[in-house]
Amino acid sequence: xxASEWPLGETQVSAMRRxxxxxxxxxxxxxxxxxxxxxxxxxxxxxRQESAGIYSWxxxxxxxxxxxxxxxxxxxxxxxxxxxxxxxIQPADLWRKSGRYDDYGAEMLRIKxxxxxxxxxxxxxxxxxxxxxxxxxxxxxxxxxxxxxxxxKFRDEVRPRFGVMRGREFLMKDNYSFDLDYEGAxxxxxxxxxxxxxxxxxxxxxxxxxxxxxxxxxGDMSHEFLIVAETGxxxxxxxxxxxxxxxxxxxxxxxDAEQIGGIVKHFTSRYAxxxxxxxxxxxxxxxDRLVEARGIEVGHIFYFGTKYxxxxxxxxxxxxGEQIAVEMGSxxxxxxxxxxxxxxxxxxxxxxxxxxxVAPFKVGLINLRSGDAKCDAACADIYGKLRQAGIExxxxxxxxxxxxxxxxxxxxxxxxxxIVGPRGLAAGKxxxxxxxxxxxxELSAEDALARLGRPAA
RNA sequence: CGGGGUGUAGCUCAGCCUGGUAGAGCACCGGCUUUGGGAGCCGGGGGUCGGAGGUUCGAAUCCUCUCGCCCCGACCA
Numbered sequence: 001x002x003a004s005e006w007p008l009g010e011t012q013v014s015a016m017r018r019x020x021x022x023x024x025x026x027x028x029x030x031x032x033x034x035x036x037x038x039x040x041x042x043x044x045x046x047x048r049q050e051s052a053g054i055y056s057w058x059x060x061x062x063x064x065x066x067x068x069x070x071x072x073x074x075x076x077x078x079x080x081x082x083x084x085x086x087x088x089i090q091p092a093d094l095w096r097k098s099g100r101y102d103d104y105g106a107e108m109l110r111i112k113x114x115x116x117x118x119x120x121x122x123x124x125x126x127x128x129x130x131x132x133x134x135x136x137x138x139x140x141x142x143x144x145x146x147x148x149x150x151x152x153k154f155r156d157e158v159r160p161r162f163g164v165m166r167g168r169e170f171l172m173k174d175n176y177s178f179d180l181d182y183e184g185a186x187x188x189x190x191x192x193x194x195x196x197x198x199x200x201x202x203x204x205x206x207x208x209x210x211x212x213x214x215x216x217x218x219g220d221m222s223h224e225f226l227i228v229a230e231t232g233x234x235x236x237x238x239x240x241x242x243x244x245x246x247x248x249x250x251x252x253x254x255x256d257a258e259q260i261g262g263i264v265k266h267f268t269s270r271y272a273x274x275x276x277x278x279x280x281x282x283x284x285x286x287x288d289r290l291v292e293a294r295g296i297e298v299g300h301i302f303y304f305g306t307k308y309x310x311x312x313x314x315x316x317x318x319x320x321g322e323q324i325a326v327e328m329g330s331x332x333x334x335x336x337x338x339x340x341x342x343x344x345x346x347x348x349x350x351x352x353x354x355x356x357x358v359a360p361f362k363v364g365l366i367n368l369r370s371g372d373a374k375c376d377a378a379c380a381d382i383y384g385k386l387r388q389a390g391i392e393x394x395x396x397x398x399x400x401x402x403x404x405x406x407x408x409x410x411x412x413x414x415x416x417x418x419i420v421g422p423r424g425l426a427a428g429k430x431x432x433x434x435x436x437x438x439x440x441x442e443l444s445a446e447d448a449l450a451r452l453g454r455p456a457a
Numbered sequence: 458c459g460g461g462g463u464g465u466a467g468c469u470c471a472g473c474c475u476g477g478u479a480g481a482g483c484a485c486c487g488g489c490u491u492u493g494g495g496a497g498c499c500g501g502g503g504g505u506c507g508g509a510g511g512u513u514c515g516a517a518u519c520c521u522c523u524c525g526c527c528c529c530g531a532c533c534a
Contacts, residue, residue, distance in 0.1 A: 027483065027495065028469050032527060052526070106458095107533085124534090158458065158532065165534095172534060224534095300534065334534040368493060403494040410494090421493055431493090 014063075014361065015387040018396040022059050025408050036231055037343035038163030040352050044412045046339075053160025053168030060412060061339070063360035065171065068338050069150055071202050071357060072173045079195040079254050081146035081175050086128050088152055092118035094127045098311050107155045121154040126308050126330060129176045133326070134314035137178075142316060143326060144184050146191070148175030150335060164340045165296070171336040177329045178309075180316070185303055185327040189221050190264045191254050192301050192331040196225050197267070199333065200298070201247040204355030205345060208242045208295060210272045212302070220268075221303035221329070226295030229345035235275035236295045239285055242270065243293075296341040303329040352413030353436050363452055364414040365395040368402045368421030379420050382430070382445055389453050393418075410435065418448055 046061025
């Protein structure tokens, strides 16, 4: 698609001819990849390893990453958090103030600039955001606030593995809350708790919040969010309620502390534990309520009080003129990790099965006989109509054998395949195949377009 | 960071033990035939054998050093 095909000011819909795309798929499994998501991401031409734990994102993979990022962004915004962007490179001095420069150890990538100033590639941003907030606020009227960014981080893992699931360079959403007191901090925490449930549900995932070690602060305000995936790293035991929750029609009002608190209470009062903490003898759930699953951690939220605000002098004046160190919490989602985690949760032997919300394209249009005038014309017509209808489509117009196109399309996992071949066309039909179920329907092109135009089920 | 493995064409790998100047399948290019689940035949292009040093008349192969990558463990969004 050329930009000049579009009048100025008109929204461009992503439609792509495979013959114009950069999608280097592999028939065989690369030897370096061990787990299924890593193998499939390499085979589907989504990523390319540049160094241990460091990846380039190719066009298809980058589209998915951006989809995920956008869902995370929208749910953060909905909760009232404000998006900012902090740099990847930070000065060492900032971390000396909090005492973490020495504590962080070899995981922190330390570098020097041309003036021999010590810098680092940020593994996280508590210090920087605290400084940013401190410099911009003075009064208790300036809280509460939540600020987040979606930025690349670097942790020099001893042993990166599992592809983007545990890279050294990774894309993360980290949000930070600033409140006047514990009660306020708890409300911010609750908002994020709910935002996380919504975020993962929107991506078609089952997420289970599990109480996590909260470190030196103590208390119960630390949860890890694990999404359910057969090949997950952790064994989990949890109440059915987590898997039965349905957010489709649920409206959330983040200003309604009672409603938000109610949702949090509903889930935090349910049982969930990893195999390390699960004791069958003490499990409060009846067998029919207990589900066993495997999970992958994709988010972590926690409250840490004044751990950074005190050493960094992040204080506001209270109503009576007193100086109050702000109460903080931080809330992370591993955005690049989610790309792999979603594949772990949604694939079969043939390849990836994208949930529609994060799919790089909604439809794969397969021309079974490129070069055949009727097939070419029918496909060109359908391609144009899909684009006009605002339905994102990848059109495989290459001169490949049918089997190759089918296998490739299954591999990259677009939710729908629209198959056009001479046999069907002779009967005035095309075939619509749902990737997830494998269900196929023969119908007219018009009916197929109408079906695809409907919102996701 | 401990333990193990590996590095030969874009991908998967053989060749190494026993030194003689590099191969297969897939992918790619051209031609013909095919065409509804990774096609067939013919022809073709492509490799500093990770790098450096050494032994030797001769090194992908033997020796030394070095770098990269992978796996198990400890650690982790």
